[in-house]
Amino acid sequence: MKFGRRQFIGTTVGAAAALSAPAVLGQARPRVVVIGGGAGGATAARYVAKDSKGAIDVTLIEPTRRYYTCFFSNLYIGGFHEMAALGHGYGKLASDYGVNVLHDYAIGVDRGAKTVALAGGGSVPYDRLILSPGIDFKEGSVPGWDLTSQNAMPHAYKGGTQAELLKAQVEAMPEGGVFCMVAPPNPYRCPPGPYERVSMVAHVLKARNPTAKILIVDPKPKFSKQALFEEGWQDHYAGMVDRIGPDFGGDVVEVRPDSMEVVIDGTVEKVDVCNVIPAMKAGHIAALAGVTDEAGWAPVVPASMQSRMDENIHVLGDAAQQGDMPKSGFAANSQAKVCAMAVRAALTGSKVFPAKFSNTCWSLIETDDGVKVGATYKPTEEKIAKVDGFISQTGEAAGLRKRTYEESIGWYAGITADMFG
Template identity: 65%
Template structure:
């Protein structure tokens, strides 16, 4: 099948046929984007917006409402309602003419340049942008599985898992123990586990003040460590105990039925457990041969082009992005570079040097926001930091409040940038 066999429907939707006779479609070059998160949705929107109809843009995303991972901890803490972190794809279809297909991409045939969907449809492409986010390496969490996540949520992808974890925390018995198993590097959203600890502590300190939080961490240090540890103590007293692997040894077994995490040091019995496994690129990236031994996708720093295939671009958490962390902001930043390069390749528009940046805001307590960020440049070897910043311990309450307000502005900005 080639791209002509793909039937494009109205702007509001798209009709796909896998067995119908080939129908002459548009002669425009087609870009298929896999994944409608911070990388994929942004790339699709910029391609469609900036090409002004010169490109066919197809966005494949299984969920109809996308719940952002970023700010999901604020939902857990009670600062946001669930609906406020949910976004739909209606504007991308109606305002930008993107063909939004709610289906799973199950494979990429890089020789034929087609993407296979779970429904059986094949979609041809001139360029494909792969932005599937992360999948889990369950071998890092012995005994834990997708099935166990129904009892011990990972809550590391936005949506029902986030709701489950919050419901469990709210229903936890008085004086109960919340155990988090933090992920090993590299993983999505480096400060995320520790912001989550703060948000869980905020929730529990109001409803269940004798509760305990134990963080088992395979790492010896973590993002914004000084800021988080200062905040945990300042706001939540001795509720939070952080235990690195040098103290607990290794994880021996995780048992969702007994709600226990057995380590070389001790067996931790949890009332609520949040197990965040190690991570790798989303499955479709590895099945398409875009990953290396690390489980992530090597890219060309100046363009986000896959090192495996010049017709493929990879964005966000799935990539090996040098000094850039895996974050929604990073994925959004990378998406604009890739969209600019792909558009230049397919329509002859001007190409410009890549610019990358990232900032991660975290909430420690009410009106107490902190941030870390950096700018980046593409060198021959990698996306390299050109310098960064981090909030300081002991900043004024006024500055921390401003930082929190700024994070809300950023959330509104980036979600508009993704979804229109």
């Protein structure tokens, strides 16, 4: 299927379309508060406001005035996308859909009182709370690294300045230098993301520093689209990329940011740039709300994205523990529409249609060499379950790979319009 902007919006809106019951005359509007203005939160805020036709008061809490998507940041590192094009504002959500956008940090949730505390002071009441805070990192998951090390060894796994820093470091590498990536364990945001990043770094080095080397230290025995990436690295960057998996110590790693060293199963490697992507958990506000489990993720009811710990809270996207869907921008956007439908039904009595979910993850390996993986899903009692899927094949024709890349460009335009209006 080819995705353009209109096709993406049209194919993903269907599951969320429902007729809203009008608010009772004279009754205060029910209040929905959304924390996090990314693919999940911005979409949920827009759809609750738009489809309730003013019957629900919607507040979106997001600290940044301009949101930079993490998806497509790898293409920025590779020189295929401008950083400015990754930034999006919230003006249309406010002006066109009546969403009250608060640029502040949510620092606590009082589930009994149904209020969200703000860093700037005061609190915001809710009838339903939607959490879409993305990811945070697990402390100590990579020995030697913490957030104070992110300038020396960037993670670049949240949108914005970290991607700019990593790109600058790659471009400044000495001739014949070594770029090292410490890849994350499962589960993590955007399963193909680290390996697309390796491809984009290789693209830059091939042009600027062709004798440089890339070392991937990986705790996982296998990874998303592995055959496709390995084929692409051999075809485009032969001899440049080396991966060390757990069989050879990829799961026993320490980093030394001050000396720019990586210790792999006791062996010290001197590197010039080190991209450390630590183990992940749900964004901190989910833990503060008390809706995360021992693993750090937020379990949800598949058909509504409601927290299993509080029926008045819904959790979307990367933060949710929901089953078979990957943690991706596409998935968060899909879940947000199902969630918006469920929230409107609970607060206004609008009709609920059967929940459907979908996801596609595109990756660029080299110029016009795009690949993808995706699936459709349905809710069961236990989880969001995969129904069927598809994946690019090794050995595909160049024309098909180019069309796959172009499809991803159309998708980006479509999803950002769907998120921000």
